Structures are given as structure tokens and as C-alpha cells.
């Protein structure tokens with residue numbers, strides 16, 4: 001093989017011609033001058049159609065390529081502009097990079113693969129790249145993958161959820177496929193207009209094919225779903241229903257704790273001069289994890305703390321049992337679950353705990369949707385695990401400039417079409 005073709009293969013420039021390769025002593029980088037073959041020249045960078053040339057653009061340009069050994073490498077070439085009838089004046093197509101990218105396709109693909117498989121620090125150190133650039137790369141790799149696939153094909157049963165992704169109350173609305181477990185769509189925002197975008201993309205024909213839609217009880221979700229797919233069965237997401245109970249329990253816990261703190265000996269000053277609970281209030285504060293955890297995961301000590309609550313704070317303990325009772329409803333599901341829910345509702349109504357009386361009312365309003373979810377057994381675990389995984393990704397995505405980058409990363413990682421490493425057809 002002639003040496004220029006060996007270089008072309010190493011740098012991943014496809015069918016382009018490597019003219020010279022030089023080592024830049026000042027910058028300590030390898031620079032390969034490359035020329036696009038005559039038959040590939042003057043094609044639109046977006047649609048690849050052959051177009052008349054427009055001008056020389058900004059002259060020579062460099063694209064970062066994968067390192068060769070330990071040396072950073074760049075591809076350098078002319079980047080003329082062409083005039084496309086559809087896309088206007090755009091930079092001409094090059095075989096080694098995506099349109100508008102400053103990195104080669106092989107470099108992009110490697111970054112996208114690493115972003116979904118390894119830690120931020122590993123990626124940044126290994127690839128010597130700034131984090132916002134990673135955000136731009138995952139966005140274009142995702143767009144490229146999306147051009148060749150149909151994420152909405154065969155959707156029948158979907159789950160809709162909102163996930164907070166920044167501390168200052170920013171939200172993503174996500175859609176998952178209950179049958180494949182894939183994340184199919186996500187967008188920034190949690191309102192009617194955001195969710196409408198999804199159904200508009202899905203189109204009227206596919207909307208009618210949806211048989212089940214699970215979601216939390218947010219009114220804006222219910223309204224949009226009712227408008228676009230009136231025939232689909234709306235199911236209440238068990239994950240959210242149980243969370244309502246956990247929230248109600250937490251309110252009762254706070255009231256109990258505050259009451260204990262106000263009692264003589266209930267609070268004092270700590271060594272740094274801050275107000276701190278003492279005595280029973282302190283014991284209760286330490287017991288809060290025991291209240292939130294599922295009983296099967298309790299440690300020995302947490303069991304003791306629960307027993308202590310049962311003895312000293314019967315009202316709080318009843319609230320705890322109510323929360324557990326509701327969790328049980330979804331654990332058994334089906335007809336048995338419906339009966340258990342009926343018993344739970346009368347128990348909550350008689351509980352004399354306002355938070356649970358109120359929760360009982362909310363559940364009665366949503367009863368049809370909750371029954372539907374008990375009947376159809378839509379997997380609670382799926383929404384919950386997607387929720388958790390996206391939450392983890394938001395930590396990695398911290399530092400990306402646009403929410404679009406987080407969405408792209410989430411779709412690459414959880415959408416079922418994972419990025420692949422370049423040139424791995426023969427493993």
C-alpha cells in the first residue's frame with residue numbers, strides 16, 4: 001500500500017487524498033494536508049448534492065483527528081463554499097467530518113461512545129477535550145443517528161414523565177416505550193406546549209395506534225393526552241402515586257418533629273451555636289431514613305428506630321403504615337391490588353391525619369387511571385429506572401451549554417441506538 005493511503009487509513013479521511021504529513025514542532029502536533037477527490041468536490045455539506053462553487057470560504061481549515069499514538073493529529077484542507085439550491089451558500093462536503101464539525105467523524109464517534117460508557121474525568125483526560133465541546137459532539141452524533149432510524153416506530157404503550165435537571169427548577173419532559181424499555185423522546189420544559197411537540201412529531205396516524213399512556217397526574221399531561229389520543233387508556237404511574245404517600249408521610253414527620261422540639265428539652269444549642277434538636281426530637285430526626293426506606297431494606301438499627309416510633313409516636317407510625325399500605329397495593333396489582341386499594345381508601349379516610357385524608361381524595365379523583373395501571377401492569381420499574389439513569393446523566397451533562405446536549409446524551413445512552421466505535425466492523 002502506498003504510504004499516502006496508509007496515512008489516509010490512519011487518519012480516517014475516507015477516500016480523500018493525503019498530500020503531505022508534517023510534524024509541527026512548535027505545537028507538537030501532526031498535521032496532514034488532505035485533498036478531496038475531484039469527483040467528491042463541490043457537493044453541498046448538508047445534502048451532498050453536487051452544486052456550483054461559490055468561493056474559497058475561510059481558506060484552509062483544520063479538523064482534529066484521533067491521536068496517533070500519543071501525538072495529537074489534525075487534518076488540514078481547503079474548505080470552499082458551494083451554492084446549493086436548497087440550502088443556500090454552505091461549506092462543501094468533506095468525507096472525513098460531519099457538516100459544521102471541527103473534529104473528524106472518527107473522533108466524534110469515539111467521544112460519543114466514551115460519553116455513554118465512561119466517566120467525565122476519564123473522557124476529558126484521555127481525549128484532551130473541553131467539556132462543552134463534548135456536548136456539541138454528542139448533539140451532532142445523535143442527529144446523525146436519528147437521520148437513519150425511526151425512534152417512534154411501533155409505539156403502542158408509552159410512559160410520560162417530567163424530570164428536574166437543574167437545581168433552579170428546570171425540567172425535561174420524557175417519553176419512554178413500555179414495550180422496549182427505550183427512551184424515545186425528550187425535550188426541555190414541562191408544560192402543554194412541550195408535550196404537544198411530541199404528539200405533533202408522532203403524527204395523527206401513529207397517535208391512534210397508542211393503546212396505553214402512563215403518566216403522573218399532572219393536569220397538563222392529562223389534557224394533552226386526551227386531545228391527541230382520546231382512545232388510549234390513561235394509566236397513573238405507580239411510581240408517582242407512591243411518591244405522594246411518601247411526601248404526605250414526610251409532612252407528618254416534620255409536624256411531629258417540630259412539636260417535639262418545642263417541648264422542654266426538645267432543642268438546644270450545638271457547639272457552633274446553632275439550634276439543634278435534642279432528646280426525643282433528635283431521636284426522631286435520626287429515624288427519618290427508617291421511615292422512607294422500603295421495609296425489606298431496613299438495617300437492624302432502623303428496625304429499632306421504627307419500633308421506637310411505634311411506641312412513642314403512634315400517629316406518625318400510622319402515617320408510616322399508610323405509606324407502606326399504598327406501596328403494597330402496587331406490589332400485588334391486578335384485582336387483588338384494586339381490592340387492597342379500596343381498603344386503603346377507607347383506612348385513609350378514617351385516619352384522622354389530614355395529609356392522608358387529602359391524599360385519599362386525590363387518589364379517588366385519579367381512581368380510573370390508577371385502576372387502569374393495576375389492570376395493565378405497566379412496569380413501574382421502567383419509569384423509575386429511566387428516571388434514575390437520566391438523573392445520573394444530568395450530573396455528567398453538567399457543564400454542557402444547552403439542554404439539547406443532555407437530551408442527546410440521554411437518547412444515545414438510553415434510546416436503544418448506542419453510538420459505536422469507528423472501524424469496529426471486524427472485531
Ligand SMILES: [Zn+2]
Nearest residue numbers: 044047084087
Ligand atoms: Zn444542499
